[in-house]
């Protein structure tokens with residue numbers, strides 16, 4: 159049984175709550191990054207890049223049918239380990255989840271609760287937001303088609 | 305107040321110097337700040353902060369146009385700032401010192417004024433493969449406009465210029481050479497005197513980008529014989545927003561103004577405007593008055609310590625740093641020129657520079673990560689980005705040790 163979005167979010171939150179210093183919290187992020195399924199090397203191309211500069215983020219997202227309705231499935235990666243951890247968080251709470259959950263989930267508030275918002279450099283933040291925008295746009299398009 | 309007059313005959317006391325820089329006593333993530341991003345910008349001594357404070361709290365007023373006391377004082381202090389820069393660079397006269405916002409603006413001024421009048425179709429401008437974007441893009445823009453050609457002196461694997469290639473490039477088509485004195489990405493100190501001598505043999509003027517050298521070395525523009533020299537105040541322990549273009553008087557006099565407005569004119573009618581004399585011809589509008597005053601205070605500070613002593617101390621730190629950092633497992637130094645100063649640019653194993661910077665920050669260590677506004681040189685060395693630690697007069701061997709320990713720690717975390 160796959161875990162629901164809410165359960166996954168709770169797991170992540172718990173992992174972060176164990177630590178109050180930044181070195182350890184970055185360690186959590188790095189470990190989360192290692193849990194991200196590998197992305198095809200050929201998908202890491204310019205047209206799939208959602209942000210660049212200090213670190214690159216690539217994403218391929220598709221809308222798929224599932225027995226319970228449409229879900230957004232994506233694979234993504236970053237060349238920097240800490241950014242990959244952030245990508246992994248997004249993957250866990252969004253990929254394979256029902257479009258209604260995706261549209262409802264307040265990712266800003268979630269990252270804020272993890273204490274990550276104030277610590278993300280502009281560069282990383284922009285990359286994550288473009289990812290979120292793409293995922294939400296895909297989810298919304300399913301709503302329109304239905 | 306600790307504005308110590310650092311006696312020139314005494315040993316260099318870095319703790320006394322550190323006491324003059326309030327920001328160095330901050331902590332980050334509960335750890336004492338280790339500031340090693342000086343090539344980006346340097347911290348300010350109390351003397352500079354006080355000078356800015358005094359200006360704004362006791363005699364703020366516009367310059368060159370009023371007849372009351374505080375305006376006379378601000379005009380005087382502003383021009384004193386220029387006189388101090390003249391002394392610092394050993395220029396022949398204050399009219400050779402043009403205030404701009406930063407090194408970048410200085411280069412753009414030369415490209416737009418000297419360049420647009422003297423460079424034509426098919427002409428050539430020579431720069432090097434280790435330039436900062438500030439000394440690439442303004443020339444590209446000019447070349448594009450004029451149909452001129454940008455030539456690039458290549459570098460060897462240590463990050464040194466191939467001088468034979470440079471010599472071959474010089475020709476009657478060459479209209480200007482723009483060369484970085486000290487590379488921000490590699491630390492290489494280029495043989496500018498030789499570069500200038502060779503260019504002058506072809507009657508070609510040389511612009512030296514001194515953004516990195518001005519705060520590490522004694523600069524003597526007469527001895528160097530450069531035609532233009534630019535630097536930024538904020539890297540020289542002074543305020544942001546003020547920079548300097550030095551130009552030989554003969555050249556500056558021939559050059560048309562770049563921007564028009566108040567202060568740069570002698571008289572204006574709708575039929576004809578007569579431009580002001582040097583240096584005002586190039587300083588349209590209200591300048592950065594506090595900036596000149598603050599930069600002057602920074603120069604006073606550096607003269608008090610002695611640029612020669614700072615250079616010697618930094619050299620010692622550099623040699624120490626080379627040993628300590630090359631011993632860090634997996635570290636590859638980018639830029640290993642024989643003549644090198646104050647910059648350690650490196651990669652460690654396959655660690656991403658952004659991870660490196662972020663994790664070092666948790667230990668209170670500030671370095672620059674990325675491409676250092678020098679994409680072509682990163683490409684030349686086959687690296688996406690590097691970590692860069694850069695030294696200033698207040699850094700210590702202990703800080704270099706902390707960096708080395710930090711790098712080992714980061715390797716462990718990411719390992």
Ligand SMILES: Cc1ncc(COP(=O)(O)O)c(C=O)c1O
Nearest residue numbers: 406407408436438488515516536
């Ligand atoms: C070699 C070099 N040239 C030019 C610049 C540009 O300086 P600024 O941004 O202050 O104009 C820098 C700044 O990093 C530099 O290192």
